[in-house]
Amino acid sequence: MLSVAVVAFNGISPFHLAVPTLVLGRSGTGVESDSPYDVQVCAEVPGTLSTAAGFDITVRHDLDVLAGSDMVVFPGWLRGHGVSPAVNEAVHAAHERGARLVGLCLGSWAIAATGLADGRELTTHWAAAEEMARAFPKVRVRADNLWTDLGDVITSAGVAAALDCCLHIVRGDLGARAATDLARSLVTAPHRNGSQAQFIPVAVPEDDDDDPIEHAMVWARTHLDTGIDLETWSRRALMSRRTFTRRFRDRTGTSPQQWLLQQRTDHARLLLESTDETVDRIARDTGFGSAVSLRHHFHRMLGTSPAAHRAQFRGAAQ
Incomplete structure (x- = not known):
């Protein structure tokens, strides 16, 4: 059981507060008993807190919850505000003890205010990025990804990206299958890569039936075990390579090659967790061709080897 402390405050967004309790705590999903996370909401001064939605909430726990937590989540923060000495001390102590810090949307502002991200990079909502960069010049503020x-600090953009971020945490802790099953219960996308742009000019076409890029993406997902070159792929969409590449980036926020590599890596990850197939066989089934190529891309994208990833989740399942 992993202990998660979610820090609430006066004026909090109830949506952002609900995200970690929904995804990590399974509150309201119908599978609460299956959660390996013990999620507790706390506040510097417990009691009645206001929300940005115009209604109040009651928080029973104070910052002592952070003392025993494996993860501290800031589900938003007040733009332009720092953190109090009490919050700063509690967060520093938790981080020093090994707790991960998570900032959702403007929650990254609170983490930046503690100084624990100096010299590092944080992601936040694009609308607050410039102001946050001015307020914390020692932090590299990202507004170009989700x-x-x-490792020890995880931050996200706003609203829906907070769901993506928490599903990413589940994916890292429990594996791709657990994250996919949870996403299904939430009726949301099982995985959006963190490097995806926050703003995609053509995110949803007016008519899915007439979206050749979507059809090309579906085709590629069902042919990962084959060699998919850009020429063949663009012909599936009835476009030139140049037009296909441009339209694909407009549609997804990334290049066709990078998107395809992510799909193959995700599928390899799932097969490593859920089957006993050899690395050579998985490499063939996911289109990497060889175990050497799979190991190279797997390590580059996930920071670990296929064998180590499989061993990690085999151990977690025992």
Whole structure:
């Protein structure tokens, strides 16, 4: 059981407060008993807190919850505000003890205010990025991606990206299958890569039936075990390579090659967790061709080897 402390405050967004309790605590999903996370909401001064939605909430726990937590989540923060000495001390102590810090949307502002991200990078909502960069010049503020995972500090953009970030945490802790099953219960996308742009000019076409890029993406997902070159792929969309590449980036926020590599890595990750197939076989089934190529890309994208990843989740399942 992993202990998670979610820090609430006066004026908090109830949506952002609900995200970690929904995704990590399974509150309201119908599978609460399956959660390996013990999520507790706390505040510097417990009691009745106001929300940005115009209604109040009651918080029973104070900052002592942070003392025993494996993860501290800031589900938002007040733009332009620092953190109190009490919050700063509690967060520093938790981080020094090994707790991960998570900032959702403007929650990255609170983490930056503690000084624990100096010299590092944080992601936040694009609308607050410039102001946050001015307020914390020692922090590299990212507004061009959905979330950033530094291992001990994880931050995300706003609203829906907070869901993506928390699902990413579940994916890292429990594996791709657990994250996919949870996403299904939430009726949301199982995985959006953190490097995806926050703003995509053509995120949703007016008519899915007439979206050739979507059809090309579906085709590629069902042919990962084959060699998919850009020429063949663009012909599936009835476009030139140049037009296909441009339209694909407009549609997804990334290049066709990078998107395809992410799909193959995700599929390899799932097969490593859920099957006993050899690394050579998984490499063939996911289109990497060889175990050497799979190991190279797997390590580059996930920071670990296929064998180590499989061993980690085999151990977690026992």
